Amino acid sequence: MRVVLADDAVLFRRGLARLLTDAGIEVVGEVSDVTNLTDVVTRLNPDVLVVDVRMPPTHTTEGLVAAVDIRRARPGQAVLVLSQHVEAHYVTELLGDRPEGLGYLLKERVADDVELLDAVRRVAAGGSVIDPYVVSAILAAQSARDPVNALTPREREVLALMAEGRSNSAICARLFLTDKTVESHVRSIFQRLDLPAAADENRRVLAVLAHLRSPGSTATSA
């Protein structure tokens, strides 16, 4: 697999490159700003672009904007955005309504190569990834607001994994549960959150995201 890295923090970028290389992933390009990122990506045609959300010159959302631009220019390009922000706003900005091959991961995931490599591979394969912490942070607040209708801790775990774009079987493996148990959890979650049933993992990510971002989300839980 071929990857291009875009991050202005050299130390971090080198570390990340080494992590990927160690895992047998080929890092074909490294850039420290977004000015000609599209050109680089077009030229190198990587399987995945990994880009930091904060990039020069203003260190705000240059990486995210570049990712969205590249996706517009190359609709099939898989992009994994690394971010410091847990706000759902950035996730929506990135995923839009075509989440295939897009991922939003917190930067500290580099501490766990299994998690990071898994995300890179799934994005490369056309899957959608939302960092589970972004989902659980918002879900935690929601359950604090409305303990009666809140999801059970187990259901929250399942929902976070769903948001990560995992299939039922992947969730089974992760949580050491049987297929049937996971299915019932998923059904319960969809019912409780009033989400439209969706079989496809990427659609499920979108549905969860939509729920997290819907204006009435705080009101409907009442």
Added chain:
Amino acid sequence: MSLRSPGLAGRPTRVPLLIIGSVLCLGWAIGAELVSTTQGFPGNHLLEFLSGLAFLGAGMYAIAVVPRNAIGWLLLSYGVLWFANFWAIFLPPLPEALVTVVANSQGALLVHVALVFPAGRIATRLSRGVVAFSYLWSLLAWFGLEATTDRSTWDCAHQFCRATLSLWLWPSASAYSAWDMANNVLTLLIVAGTVGAFWQRWRTSSPVGRRDLRVLWIAVALVSLTYAARSIASFARAGDAVFGVLNDLQAIAQMLAPLLIVYGLLTARMASSAVSTFVADARTAHPSQSLESALGRVLQDPGLRIARQARDGSWRDEAGVAIPADSPALATAQPVVGSDGTVHAALIHDPGLDASAVRAAAATAGLILENESLRDELAAQLAEVQASRARLVTAGDAERKRVERDLHDGAQQRLLSLAMALRTARRQSDADDPELSHTLELANAELLLAIDELRTLARGIHPAILTDAGLAAAVRALVDRSPLEVEMRALPADRMPAAVEAAAYFVIAESLANIMKHANAEHVWVRIDTVGGELVVEAGDDGDGGADEAGGSGLRGLRDRVAATGGTLTVDSPHGSGTTVRASFPLVTADLS
């Protein structure tokens, strides 16, 4: 500043003097008339008495009202001299003759009055010449007449004849007629000169000056006419009967003249003392009107200018038109002085204006200008304080942003590098040492907590999402993470000036934090709305209420922050009825962005 009303009120010390003066005047007049009657002086005694008394009375009254004005004293002198002829018979021959000469020269006093009316000061060179010449000539002419009168030619049995013959130096009928002729010609000349000087004053006077002079026109015309008539009659060698009538007419005219003069004097004076009131009225009625035009209108001097000195020393009027420093108008201008003695401006005015009216106007202008200058100073200071507060808040915001960025790009970046190093260490230790591996796992977990805490800290200092995505997104993120159930009523996505977005964000953040801590609320809402060029943010709850701004709720700091952007913050928190914090920000001041 003199705002005294014309009259005796407020000046009790002068009253006894005036009473004594009036009694003396009355005694002087009555006594003289008794002398005149008993000594067999010819003429209409009643008319003489009344017209002399009119001068004395008018003089006394004018002195009482405007003691510093020469006119009252001139009129009084005229009245005193009027009766001096009769009293003179009790004097030895030489002084008697000299008194007669002086007394007969009294006409010059009228010329003087006419040319200094109403201010009491001689205004033009022509006037000065005419006044001086009339005094000089009157004394000379009467001295000549007295000196050349030939007693032997007089057919006179009266005691009265003695009085006019005492200065018997060069008795000669021909010399007398020559003097008489010269006297008549020059009297006509003086009358013409007076009229000329008067005409000159009239032409150079402002409308208000003309209004004052108009009264004098009548008096001067009356008196001049009678004098001229006498001279003409003298030329024509008219009979005694004609002279008798002319004398009566002259007496009547002279009786009216002082009354007219005092009337005119008082009218002019009242106008001047009313200037301040007029100006105040004009300024109240037309606040937008310039002080210059208000004063110009009140003084009826459209050419009036208020000249102010700029820092570079040049003089300019209110319209900004430069006035040369050597301009004669500036030299005669009335200084406009404030209550602390500083000269604010110079009032360039028509020289014909009554000086006391100009002084009153200048005093009023001084107060107004001083007031304006204080107000301008205050406004400038306020603007500076506001600007400085806005700069402080802007600098504070910039500093918060910088700290937030430093935390993300500095500290957090190092922690991430550390996380990667730990990962490598973990991998390397995996196989051989389970205890070390466990320790490294713990260290990793701690590190992740530290990264998360750092993120929370940075967000509290200045949320990146506020800079990145604006107020609505930041508030939504805030609400997403809040354990409160918050109803969001309106969330416009438009971007606003950074200072406004930050202030609005912190108002909502602080309010939600307060609600969580104190309010016991069932229902919480947040509203962000742009209404009529204003951004309005509101955070409300149905909890306990009674929020105390002084009680460390952070609302006071917020109020300052909001005010720095030109906005206002209101807190409505009645006990038991919930709290609504509402901030509105003007969006037109784009310079805050």
